[in-house]
Amino acid sequence: MGTALDRRIGELGGNTDTSLLKLLALVFMLIDHIGARVLPGIQELRILGRIAFPLYAWCLVVGSVKTRNLPLYAFRMLMMAVLSQPLYMMGLQHTYQELNILFTLTVALVAIYGIQKRFMFSQIWVPVLCYLLLGYIQVDYGWKGLTFILILYLARESRRGLIAAFLAYCLFWGSGSATVNNLFGWELPFLKWAGIKQPLQAFFKLQTMAWLALPLIAIPTNSGFKMPKWLGYALYPMHLVLLIILRLLFTNATLASMTAMF
Numbered sequence: 001m002g003t004a005l006d007r008r009i010g011e012l013g014g015n016t017d018t019s020l021l022k023l024l025a026l027v028f029m030l031i032d033h034i035g036a037r038v039l040p041g042i043q044e045l046r047i048l049g050r051i052a053f054p055l056y057a058w059c060l061v062v063g064s065v066k067t068r069n070l071p072l073y074a075f076r077m078l079m080m081a082v083l084s085q086p087l088y089m090m091g092l093q094h095t096y097q098e099l100n101i102l103f104t105l106t107v108a109l110v111a112i113y114g115i116q117k118r119f120m121f122s123q124i125w126v127p128v129l130c131y132l133l134l135g136y137i138q139v140d141y142g143w144k145g146l147t148f149i150l151i152l153y154l155a156r157e158s159r160r161g162l163i164a165a166f167l168a169y170c171l172f173w174g175s176g177s178a179t180v181n182n183l184f185g186w187e188l189p190f191l192k193w194a195g196i197k198q199p200l201q202a203f204f205k206l207q208t209m210a211w212l213a214l215p216l217i218a219i220p221t222n223s224g225f226k227m228p229k230w231l232g233y234a235l236y237p238m239h240l241v242l243l244i245i246l247r248l249l250f251t252n253a254t255l256a257s258m259t260a261m262f
Contacts, residue, residue, distance in 0.1 A: 011065075013159035014217045018059045019227035021216060025055035026235045033243050037092060038250055044184055047209055053101070053141060054166070054213035057149045060105050061156055064112045074109040080233045081106055087240035090258040091247065101140040102236060107133060108149040115153070144173055163218050167211060174208025 015021065032049020035042055067073045081102030088100040107130050114126020127150065134143045141148075148169055155165040179201050181188055191201050203211065247253040 011157045012062060013155075013157050013162050014058060014062075015220050016062055017221040017223050017225070018062050019225045019232070020221055020223045021055045021059050022227060022232055022235060023225070024216065025052045025059065026239050028052040028055070029236075030239045030242065033092060033239070034246065037243065037253075038246050043180070043206075047180060047183070047206065048212075050207065050210040051213040051216075053145065054148070054210050055216060056101065056105065057108075057145070057152055058213075058217045060108060060149060061112075061153045064109060064116075064153065065156070070109060070113045070116065074106055074113065076233060077102055077106045077109060080236065084237040084240060086262070087237050087244065089261055091240040091243040093258075093261075095261050097138055099137060099139040100236075101145075103137075104139045104141050104145045105149075107139065108146050111146065111150060112153055115150075148173070159218055163214060166214055166217070170208050170211050171202055173210065174205035175202070177206040177208065180204045180206055180209065 028048055029052035031045050032052055035045025035049060039045060063073060064070060081100060084100055084102055085096070088094055089096070089098075094100075111127040111130040114122040114130075117123075117126075130146060131143055134146060139145075151165050151169050152162065155161040179191070181191060181204075188204065191197055191204060193200070202208065244258065247258070248255070
């Protein structure tokens with residue numbers, strides 16, 4: 001007979017090959033950040049970068065179900081967020097008031113912990129406090145990122161529900177972003193087809209194109225790839241170090257300009 005943890009893991013409706021997903025998330029995040037700070041004229045890099053956050057978000061959901069000690073998981077995430085902040089500031093030209101994505105993931109873990117514990121209605125007041133906190137601090141993806149993670153968590157047990165919730169939120173999330181009319185120099189003619197151009201265009205907004213991550217989340221890969229736990233935490237600051245090196249080599253950025261905000 002399986003343990004309660006085994007039964008909880010079995011309820012997940014999406015891909016649990018998280019070592020592979022974390023590695024892919026790192027690759028797409030690096031592509032995104034190269035597009036932001038090294039090659040800003042190439043829109044396709046930013047489009048591919050939309051894949052990264054959904055993968056991190058889903059890996060967090062899987063981790064929150066698999067872990068035997070969620071508070072420790074959140075603490076480790078917070079420590080890595082703090083250690084990564086100076087690199088985040090140097091690599092992406094942010095300030096101390098603009099916090100990196102690992103802070104977003106930490107806040108989401110706290111909200112999920114409240115939902116799981118159900119202590120004195122903690123499934124309500126803990127997420128509410130997390131939203132209030134995000135009203136006072138500025139984190140990457142902000143309240144929209146937290147909402148996306150919580151939606152994935154609540155829809156985690158059904159593949160169909162997960163897909164529906166994912167697409168619905170992407171449509172909302174990207175509604176205010178620019179339409180992507182061409183890719184790699186090729187115009188997308190179907191976005192002008194009479195009758196269906198409006199719904200098609202809705203799926204080709206820059207932020208909406210986070211749906212590109214959906215096949216990786218919805219379809220099991222079973223790669224067999226296993227990443228050491230320490231490497232899973234270290235990937236984020238490692239990619240920032242690489243980004244800093246690329247900026248020094250291929251842009252007019254200098255160490256002096258990167259550290260000016262300190």
